Amino acid sequence: MLIKWFAPLQRVIHYSGRKPQMFYQGVLLRIAERIFDLLPFFIAYLWFSYIYKQINTLNQQQLIISLVVVIISLVVVLILQLICSYYGYLKSFVGSYHIIAGYRERIIDQIHAMPLGEIQNQRVGELTEVVTSDVKKLEGIFTHSVADILSASCASLVIFLVLVCYNWQLALALIIPLPIAVVILEKVKKYFLLQSKQKQQLFAQISGLLVEFIMGIRTLRLFNKSELWLNKLNLQFIKLKDNNLQVEAFGGGAVMLFRLLVEFGLVALLVMMAYLITAKQVTPLDWLLFILIGHKLLQPLLTLPESITIFRYAIESETLLQQLLDTPLLKEPQQPKKISNFTIALENVSFSYEVKPILQDISFTVPQGTLTAIVGPSGSGKTTLLNLLARFYEPQQGTIKIGGIAIDEIGTEGLYQYLSMVFQQVLLHQGSIVDNVAIGSPNASQQQIEEACKVAYCDNFINNLEHGYQTVIGETGSGLSGGERQRISIARALLKDAPILLLDEATASVDPIAQYEIQQALSKLAQGRTVVMIAHRLNTIRYAEQIIVLDQGKIVGCGKHNDLLKHNKLYQQLWQAQSIEHLIAEEN
Numbered sequence: 001m002l003i004k005w006f007a008p009l010q011r012v013i014h015y016s017g018r019k020p021q022m023f024y025q026g027v028l029l030r031i032a033e034r035i036f037d038l039l040p041f042f043i044a045y046l047w048f049s050y051i052y053k054q055i056n057t058l059n060q061q062q063l064i065i066s067l068v069v070v071i072i073s074l075v076v077v078l079i080l081q082l083i084c085s086y087y088g089y090l091k092s093f094v095g096s097y098h099i100i101a102g103y104r105e106r107i108i109d110q111i112h113a114m115p116l117g118e119i120q121n122q123r124v125g126e127l128t129e130v131v132t133s134d135v136k137k138l139e140g141i142f143t144h145s146v147a148d149i150l151s152a153s154c155a156s157l158v159i160f161l162v163l164v165c166y167n168w169q170l171a172l173a174l175i176i177p178l179p180i181a182v183v184i185l186e187k188v189k190k191y192f193l194l195q196s197k198q199k200q201q202l203f204a205q206i207s208g209l210l211v212e213f214i215m216g217i218r219t220l221r222l223f224n225k226s227e228l229w230l231n232k233l234n235l236q237f238i239k240l241k242d243n244n245l246q247v248e249a250f251g252g253g254a255v256m257l258f259r260l261l262v263e264f265g266l267v268a269l270l271v272m273m274a275y276l277i278t279a280k281q282v283t284p285l286d287w288l289l290f291i292l293i294g295h296k297l298l299q300p301l302l303t304l305p306e307s308i309t310i311f312r313y314a315i316e317s318e319t320l321l322q323q324l325l326d327t328p329l330l331k332e333p334q335q336p337k338k339i340s341n342f343t344i345a346l347e348n349v350s351f352s353y354e355v356k357p358i359l360q361d362i363s364f365t366v367p368q369g370t371l372t373a374i375v376g377p378s379g380s381g382k383t384t385l386l387n388l389l390a391r392f393y394e395p396q397q398g399t400i401k402i403g404g405i406a407i408d409e410i411g412t413e414g415l416y417q418y419l420s421m422v423f424q425q426v427l428l429h430q431g432s433i434v435d436n437v438a439i440g441s442p443n444a445s446q447q448q449i450e451e452a453c454k455v456a457y458c459d460n461f462i463n464n465l466e467h468g469y470q471t472v473i474g475e476t477g478s479g480l481s482g483g484e485r486q487r488i489s490i491a492r493a494l495l496k497d498a499p500i501l502l503l504d505e506a507t508a509s510v511d512p513i514a515q516y517e518i519q520q521a522l523s524k525l526a527q528g529r530t531v532v533m534i535a536h537r538l539n540t541i542r543y544a545e546q547i548i549v550l551d552q553g554k555i556v557g558c559g560k561h562n563d564l565l566k567h568n569k570l571y572q573q574l575w576q577a578q579s580i581e582h583l584i585a586e587e588n
């Protein structure tokens, strides 16, 4: 039972990779502090007992000596208690923070090593809730609950054993209602855990919804859907409130009942005392001892249910964090292989996110220094294919090779040395334009950065910004237009100068001049590299060395533009659809 209780804590300590000795020492000292808290009562009892027994023979000098001994003992106990208290709190707190810091690092490492696709899959709000709030709850049980529970139960046990030695009947009377109180608490445990689990899920859902709401507020407002979203959020808030009320009402009631029953132990003690005094089985000194110590035994038990509740609640957090830590990581080679040839080959690759197959038996080769375009209707699996090439996910079947070496033997870090990506959604980070362009090339000089920006048609708009290249842009690239962000990401890739380029052609509507500039910048970027590109505008890939036509996750055509236009039905349809679109646009 105890092992089951503390197994999650053992897991946290294990994952933290930190030595828990300091934390254990702290807990032991806090237990000792609780016991020292009782010693004055025993000292008083022993003194009374001494005087009571020697009442007729004791002279004044002996009385004073005994009093001095008592005072010195009390001072010593007090000093020891203070030392235990100070070092107990210090060590248990420092030890706890030490463990939790290691655990946090482990979680961050896990997120860092998780396949990027998995991180995209998890809702940012939920992930944030888990790594902030749930870790904080775990911190709370290390700093408070564990020491509180252990010191309270150990102190009570020690006192009980001492009292048993004095008079077992009185000691038993004191704790007789305790089993009933524990049974009641156990009965509500199942319900409470269910409710607290629901509460945690609701919290995570609300965090996810809030993040989505804030990030998508522009779209929601434009489509007059913010009301709908707010109603959705309100509904979740009401559910959370109801859940909270149930937890408080039920849990609070059970805790009150527990306290009442525990305190009933004092009544049982008095009844038993009355009986034993009548039967002349207890001395007035025993009576004194039990009155002094009795409530001290019960007192720590009164706060126990609250500590246990917080403990159980936080253990639920550990379960969520464990799920995160259990997410399978990409296999990384012991000795990553280097590559000198950049021909990409996919051999019978199949992939599914869940059950439904998304890519089936995909095989093709992209010879070094050539451009392969991927085309196909929406949902045919183009982005997924690019995600596999970037190792955001791993295929369930088949192999992806570069220069004849499987990408899992090259390792993710090695792979990213050879790879640049320009996606539709450009991720910029908080920092200056220089920092953003040079993110993949930390040793680049200012001249090289500006050169890349010139080739990517960025220098004009950068020079027009108030602080030029030192202008700080927000996390989402706020302050820059979609076309400008796209060109920054092209400059980034140019500067990195990686031999392989994965490209998701932008469909975002930018003005014709920006479109032309982006196209030119992309052509320069593609020169001399091995390029795999998702093409949305077929006229931009007419001269591609190879075009792969995807439909429902399968290759249904492969060749050059003119061949496919003659022989491939789907390609013909896509081409015609775009030609009509073009004509309509021109007419307008």
Ligand SMILES: Nc1ncnc2c1ncn2[C@@H]1O[C@H](COP(=O)(O)OP(=O)(O)OP(=O)(O)O)[C@@H](O)[C@H]1O
Pocket: 121, 353, 354, 358, 376, 377, 378, 379, 380, 381, 382, 383, 384, 385
């Ligand atoms: N993270 C995900 N989890 C589950 N299913 C996904 C995920 N991403 C995409 N899918 C599904 O996989 C299929 C292929 O999606 P994918 O984005 O690769 O298509 P696409 O050809 O790039 O589409 P588009 O041209 O519209 O961008 C779709 O049915 C999509 O719903």
